[in-house]
Amino acid sequence: MKNCFSADETNAQQWLACLQANGYRITEPRRAVVETIATSRQALNPFDVFERARAYYPRLGLVTVYRTIEKLEELGLIQRVHQPTGCQAFVTAFSGHQHLLICQSCGRVEFFNGDVEQMDGLMRAVGANSGFQIQDHWLQLFGVCATCQQKISNDSN
Amino acid sequence: MKNCFSADETNAQQWLACLQANGYRITEPRRAVVETIATSRQALNPFDVFERARAYYPRLGLVTVYRTIEKLEELGLIQRVHQPTGCQAFVTAFSGHQHLLICQSCGRVEFFNGDVEQMDGLMRAVGANSGFQIQDHWLQLFGVCATCQQKISNDSN
DNA sequence: CTCTTTGCAAAAGTTTTGCACGCTC
DNA sequence: GAGCGTGCAAAACTTTTGCAAAGAG
Numbered sequence: 001m002k003n004c005f006s007a008d009e010t011n012a013q014q015w016l017a018c019l020q021a022n023g024y025r026i027t028e029p030r031r032a033v034v035e036t037i038a039t040s041r042q043a044l045n046p047f048d049v050f051e052r053a054r055a056y057y058p059r060l061g062l063v064t065v066y067r068t069i070e071k072l073e074e075l076g077l078i079q080r081v082h083q084p085t086g087c088q089a090f091v092t093a094f095s096g097h098q099h100l101l102i103c104q105s106c107g108r109v110e111f112f113n114g115d116v117e118q119m120d121g122l123m124r125a126v127g128a129n130s131g132f133q134i135q136d137h138w139l140q141l142f143g144v145c146a147t148c149q150q151k152i153s154n155d156s157n
Numbered sequence: 158m159k160n161c162f163s164a165d166e167t168n169a170q171q172w173l174a175c176l177q178a179n180g181y182r183i184t185e186p187r188r189a190v191v192e193t194i195a196t197s198r199q200a201l202n203p204f205d206v207f208e209r210a211r212a213y214y215p216r217l218g219l220v221t222v223y224r225t226i227e228k229l230e231e232l233g234l235i236q237r238v239h240q241p242t243g244c245q246a247f248v249t250a251f252s253g254h255q256h257l258l259i260c261q262s263c264g265r266v267e268f269f270n271g272d273v274e275q276m277d278g279l280m281r282a283v284g285a286n287s288g289f290q291i292q293d294h295w296l297q298l299f300g301v302c303a304t305c306q307q308k309i310s311n312d313s314n
Numbered sequence: 315c316t317c318t319t320t321g322c323a324a325a326a327g328t329t330t331t332g333c334a335c336g337c338t339c
Numbered sequence: 340g341a342g343c344g345t346g347c348a349a350a351a352c353t354t355t356t357g358c359a360a361a362g363a364g
Contacts, residue, residue, distance in 0.1 A: 131303030146288030
């Protein structure tokens with residue numbers, strides 16, 4: 001198993017290229033939003049993005065954040081993260097099916113590859129038992145990342 | 158594997174008893190909300206509950222639905238269902254960890270027991286690789302239930 | 315120069331809060 | 340009777356829409 005998370009500058013460039021390839025224009029507000037989400041390891045909600053992106057482009061409006069998120073999601077570049085605390089946050093989407101590992105303390109999101117054969121077997125078995133035609137699955141793990149574990153144990157000292 | 162869904166009248170009685178045992182009063186509006194959710198096989202959002210529960214108690218207010226849902230969730234009697242289309246719907250929560258199987262056509266929710274040892278193994282492996290201390294997991298399957306499959310194939314004829 | 319994109323303002327939708335009255339225990 | 344629970348109205352949020360002006364290609 002390998003942690004394949006690697007949000008960085010490269011991502012931002014690719015996303016902008018993808019927007020352009022799909023007939024959308026590249027603008028400063030969009031650059032700021034793309035840069036913000038692509039370089040974050042945390043899932044960010046629209047308001048988080050708005051606040052952070054203003055560091056790159058202060059005149060940015062919240063509406064533009066919503067509209068840009070909509071396009072990035074439509075192009076499959078970002079995905080919504082569902083958590084007990086809410087479902088408004090987004091992170092980079094990787095191609096292929098990925099499972100999420102989310103830190104409940106800092107919101108950091110990592111990805112892991114589930115055992116594909118194992119999941120396929122499970123889906124077939126559940127399908128056969130229930131009569132459902134299974135189309136998709138979500139597997140998410142919640143916990144506390146190594147960094148937050150340290151912080152928590154330090155705070156209690 | 159066994160489908161252990163069985164929402165019915167009995168559930169409603171138990172929920173009311175549970176509310177009472179926790180110091181909450183039993184009232185007609187609460188009866189209506191409890192009855193509605195406990196007897197539904199579909200995940201219902203607050204407005205759905207409001208509309209259906211009015212059949213039992215026409216004077217019901219939407220605010221009371223929100224407040225009752227809050228208490229039922231707090232007591233662990235219902236749980237929120239997260240779906241691509243939204244995360245405002247609730248269904249009966251069964252004790253013990255259950256995985257969800259959700260029909261994307263009618264919203265019907267069924268439960269299945271995952272392979273516990275398998276999931277434990279997965280969680281340990283991911284924990285070891287990532288440094289995360291894993292606390293919880295969500296496994297959900299999405300598909301089309303047998304009834305909806307028939308409807309769809311009939312409609313296309 | 316054309317047409318998309320932007321930010322503001324306002325609207326729409328959802329959830330929460332304040333409060334006087336009513337009902338449960 | 341005491342105090343929780345209810346429904347209405349209003350507030351607080353979040354997300355979407357209309358529009359004139361600015362900017363990308």
